[in-house]
Amino acid sequence: MAGSSEKIYSIDTKTLIKVLSNILEVMRTNEKYLTKLDADIGDADHGINMVRGFEKVMELISQQNPEDIGTVLQLTGMGLLQVVGGAAGPLYGMLFLEASKPLKGKKEMTVQDFVSMLEAGLRAVVTTGGGTQPGEKTMVDVLHPVVEKLKKMVSERSDLDFVTVLEEIVPYARECVIKTIPMLAKRGRASYLGERSIGHQDPGATSTYLIIRTFLDTLKGRKGVKISEYDESSGKMLKEEYI
Ligand SMILES: [Mg+2]
Numbered sequence: 577m578a579g580s581s582e583k584i585y586s587i588d589t590k591t592l593i594k595v596l597s598n599i600l601e602v603m604r605t606n607e608k609y610l611t612k613l614d615a616d617i618g619d620a621d622h623g624i625n626m627v628r629g630f631e632k633v634m635e636l637i638s639q640q641n642p643e644d645i646g647t648v649l650q651l652t653g654m655g656l657l658q659v660v661g662g663a664a665g666p667l668y669g670m671l672f673l674e675a676s677k678p679l680k681g682k683k684e685m686t687v688q689d690f691v692s693m694l695e696a697g698l699r700a701v702v703t704t705g706g707g708t709q710p711g712e713k714t715m716v717d718v719l720h721p722v723v724e725k726l727k728k729m730v731s732e733r734s735d736l737d738f739v740t741v742l743e744e745i746v747p748y749a750r751e752c753v754i755k756t757i758p759m760l761a762k763r764g765r766a767s768y769l770g771e772r773s774i775g776h777q778d779p780g781a782t783s784t785y786l787i788i789r790t791f792l793d794t795l796k797g798r799k800g801v802k803i804s805e806y807d808e809s810s811g812k813m814l815k816e817e818y819i
Pocket residue numbers: 614618619620621622662663
């Protein structure tokens with residue numbers, strides 16, 4: 577896949593497992609950064625939680641050797657629910673559990689399936705969060721606009737391949753993360769800070785972005801990125817390097 581100009585119209589089970597193993601690497605590489613973001617407006621456990629969660633996910637996958645995409649996503653949700661505490665566990669766990677449903681029994685995921693998967697995942701996050709709306713400084717501030725943009729893209733253009741779609745979605749998701757900085761937190765621990773939550777980049781929105789971009793990086797034969805430079809006061813991502 578690396579360096580190939582061949583268009584990728586579907587992702588198979590093996591490639592999805594590769595994406596998840598790269599997500600684990602990305603979480604390990606960015607653990608301290610995610611912890612810093614969560615230390616500023618939460619309880620400083622987002623980095624370790626995401627690492628533990630995806631370690632468990634990879635453990636379940638290697639034990640059960642799932643053959644279809646739906647089962648891989650289901651095991652991902654279960655792994656995250658089992659070991660991740662705080663708000664992130666139930667949110668990401670339910671995201672992947674619901675996302676698995678449209679892919680049940682499928683061995684290939686098309687771009688349309690990818691959109692359906694994220695749409696189901698978003699619904700789960702909104703419900704689990706108790707009706708989270710965009711603008712409340714959460715992962716919904718990335719997921720919601722990304723799902724809307726994806727739906728628009730697939731409705732306007734047929735024959736879309738994964739790399740074309742993700743090369744448009746990834747920078748957009750990144751902008752959405754940056755837009756959480758001036759937001760007032762209305763959910764979770766960060767909301768206890770009130771006005772003091774303003775001026776900080778949301779950790780959950782950041783990990784959501786890293787997950788989405790790891791799909792693109794994996795398809796391009798890379799592992800993912802490390803946020804190698806950030807603004808100390810707001811946590812704003814300034815520079816990324818491939819790992
Ligand atoms: Mg936390």
